[in-house]
Amino acid sequence: DVKVTQSSRYLVKRTGEKVFLECVQDMDHENMFWYRQDPGLGLRLIYFSYDVKMKEKGDIPEGYSVSREKKERFSLILESASTNQTSMYLCASSSRDGRGPQHFGDGTRLSIL
Amino acid sequence: QKEVEQNSGPLSVPEGAIASLNCTYSDRVSQSFFWYRQYSGKSPELIMSIYSNGDKEDGRFTAQLNKASQYVSLLIRDSQPSDSATYLCAVNPSGGGSEKLVFGKGTKLTVNP
Numbered sequence: 001d002v003k004v005t006q007s008s009r010y011l012v013k014r015t016g017e018k019v020f021l022e023c024v025q026d027m028d029h030e031n032m033f034w035y036r037q038d039p040g041l042g043l044r045l046i047y048f049s050y051d052v053k054m055k056e057k058g059d060i061p062e063g064y065s066v067s068r069e070k071k072e073r074f075s076l077i078l079e080s081a082s083t084n085q086t087s088m089y090l091c092a093s094s095s096r097d098g099r100g101p102q103h104f105g106d107g108t109r110l111s112i113l
Numbered sequence: 114q115k116e117v118e119q120n121s122g123p124l125s126v127p128e129g130a131i132a133s134l135n136c137t138y139s140d141r142v143s144q145s146f147f148w149y150r151q152y153s154g155k156s157p158e159l160i161m162s163i164y165s166n167g168d169k170e171d172g173r174f175t176a177q178l179n180k181a182s183q184y185v186s187l188l189i190r191d192s193q194p195s196d197s198a199t200y201l202c203a204v205n206p207s208g209g210g211s212e213k214l215v216f217g218k219g220t221k222l223t224v225n226p
Binding site: 031033040041042043045048050058090094096099100101102103104105106107109 | 147155162164
């Protein structure tokens, strides 16, 4: 089974802090994704990566950056956290051919105070 | 803008009934279709994948795909209270050549004992 592991289930940070969310997958997947999910807005793609050191902006990249130094690890960085970044953050991975599904981690519920 | 629309909820059915969840998509060349189940406060869990026209059955779940009508549905037979969740439809657009999925906003299902 595919295993996608997010480093924290719950996280509380203060405005202005630099926040790191980590995601690791064990299926040698090329593609990795970061989403945020808010009530009524559905899943929104922040960034995705299709290879090591490669990244592309999703629909809402403002205020975020990402890092993928190793194939299995994809990090989301909130450069200067703001209260409107309080949300559920979901990491996912999929294989290169793009036909298969994405597999999600358990999510990180992030609160910015 | 490639879109995935799901029937507006919430949907409420009695225990033992058939629950029918519907999804339409805008990109005619889409090739891969997925249904995810998401319990409140949890991450999406893949429950069905379908790639060809027709029906695909897995236990109490049946996915139906009609590419000509750009329509995919999920039937849940003998619905149980444990099926109460939000169901997300996801589509891989552009003939499967895209790494990204387009997600619907979900339909919330409640199964009443």
